[in-house]
Amino acid sequence: MNLTPSSVKSDMLKLGEAAYQASAEIRRARTSVKNAALIAIGEEIISSRDTLMAENEKDLVVGRKQDIGDALLDRLTFNDARFDTMVEGLHQVAALDDPVGQVSDMSYRPNGLQIGRMRTPLGVIGMIYESRPNVTVDAASLCLKSGNAVILRGGSEAIHSNLALAQCIRSGIGRSGLPAASVQIVEVTDRAAVGELITMSRYVDVIIPRGGKDLIERITREATIPVIKHLDGVCHVYLDDGADPVRGSDIAFNSKTNRYAVCNAMETLLVANSVAATTLPDLARRLLDAGVELRGCPQTRKILAGMAVSEATEADWYEEYLGPILAIRVVSGLDQAISHINQYGSKHTDTIVSEDFTRIRRFCQEVDSSSVIVNASTRFSDGFEYGLGAEIGISTDKLHARGPVGLEGLTSQKYVVFGDGQLRS
């Protein structure tokens, strides 16, 4: 499609208006109706298998022609296992408790007023993401279940796959009786559509971007609507004084090598000076054997003399490698570890390996990250592992949702006040 900016604008405003109207209905929809919609979407995906595969192939043909790379092509590819995962995800979200309308902290005030807080949907969510078409289904299901309307804007490289999934979603929603505009996909691939979406404050309540740092920085800079975002994951493991070398090594190794291209992988290892000489050589050997490139501070390089460890620069401490590279720094102890994490980290997830109660207590209090972990892999920082049932992303912001964002993060709380005629004097 090749639209002029003004027609993009009017198209987007139409989507916004429709989403806004739909949100008034879906906010009060019964849980059973929302669940029925989720199950129906899954059925539509299964019965539309051939169409989905054919539309997906169109994206793959373009992708191969444009040489987008094997990794991206792989993420883009549909197959039966991925359909099963999508459908399973829909069933899992259907099985979760509905947060909408939950009342908490209800109690009486001295004047007889009862005051509590009720969970409500946010309204209309604008979701902007790249590549993986399964995000289309995940995001739609979480937004639906939490009573929000959603406008989805996937990457242009997945446009055919996403539109085909949108058709399944629309059919499923239609069968449940919810308004079709509860979930809408932006069909315009023009980048101006994103510019419109993130400034339609009249219709859209929150923007959730998922993708590369460039995309998220641009959206944060240009959005006039609140953004729930996750910029990057510069995660640390700190091996404290007295940390068991085997446990420390296992946690560090798992945090780095379990998966490389994920935001909760360790990017920098901090080691207390007192355990560096006993722990680092074996651990470094394991990492090098696994194909991880090591970059160390002078002290690290001294301890690992003879091994392939290049010199870490200041820039390395800020780096989210998302790959088999690890920065290593020997620190004097807890204080320096905490300062390093708060200065260079991205407030995502940081682990301490320690048995010292007082230092663990300080680490938990003073590390200013969305997840602070004691004696376990950073890789556990994840909505499923935390028992949220699903996640729409991991927030490194401090306001509203922090850490893995599930259904609760897609709602807010309003006050409800019950009286019997109270007047203010």
Add this chain to the structure above:
Amino acid sequence: MNLTPSSVKSDMLKLGEAAYQASAEIRRARTSVKNAALIAIGEEIISSRDTLMAENEKDLVVGRKQDIGDALLDRLTFNDARFDTMVEGLHQVAALDDPVGQVSDMSYRPNGLQIGRMRTPLGVIGMIYESRPNVTVDAASLCLKSGNAVILRGGSEAIHSNLALAQCIRSGIGRSGLPAASVQIVEVTDRAAVGELITMSRYVDVIIPRGGKDLIERITREATIPVIKHLDGVCHVYLDDGADPVRGSDIAFNSKTNRYAVCNAMETLLVANSVAATTLPDLARRLLDAGVELRGCPQTRKILAGMAVSEATEADWYEEYLGPILAIRVVSGLDQAISHINQYGSKHTDTIVSEDFTRIRRFCQEVDSSSVIVNASTRFSDGFEYGLGAEIGISTDKLHARGPVGLEGLTSQKYVVFGDGQLRS
């Protein structure tokens, strides 16, 4: 002072850097130390009475010369009663539970990980407000108690009063041993200082503006830091079918006339058609007698024929009068009342007067406002009345804090995870 923009910028960056450093200390300060600081600030205010009065007089002289009006002059004026109120406020905040470090929802996952959420300070808060110097003390105390550093930017008309209060705050904080930069006041009255404050995302975590709609709109538009804001309070009282005329009339009268210039005063009265003829005449008479100007829909004017009721225009439904004016609309019933509130309201506070369980249930669920009240005055929407102990403002945003914002709204929650060597497979 008459600074060039570049020196304003460097002055503000210095404040930001100092606040950021201080926040690392105050975030881990003990409750007893923070409370001691609050009590000490109160003592400094009492012992600095004469200086405060003298500095306040400087502002009043300028204010009278600039003819800022009696209302503003009154809000600006110090006296013993106001000092007492400030000190009492400090003691009240000291008596509140410390939210920092509170752990909730801690439970075991099947793999033995314990996962919970810990309340943490936001970091550095930028507070921008107009006129009333008591906000200086209120905001400082709430930010201190919640473990945040704060940069305060009051109105230029109160600059001498605010700087004198700042001196008391600094002395009080100094006596407790907390870093002096925990609370800083912007001494530069140049407007460019605000522009800097709301874009120093490196140092400032959240902006809280308090003041007129113009100020808040400007800040929201220009800030690159998250804003917790309250734009306006277009509050409604809806008298439902079957509403008791006396109770309905009392609640409406109190919601309008208890105080005019406050955000939780009623601005539009909605009356179900079935009770309009029996309720409106007496209520209108009371309001007119109290000096309230009435603007009605055609139906209202018909029922109140002979009384001084002008015609309400479309613009009236959006209006926050903040004064003795009331818009009145007769609606067909609950559905129209809810649509009216969600369309024209400001998502602040709305009351239904009713005995009908099913309609009350719908009103609570479907009205998308920060406070939904049943059978009580809108005037109760307030941090003190809700038992928060104090409030830094009332948020009409949906993300993060909604409604009256107390200590909890000045904190966020991070995940804490305790393990004994768990690795991800």
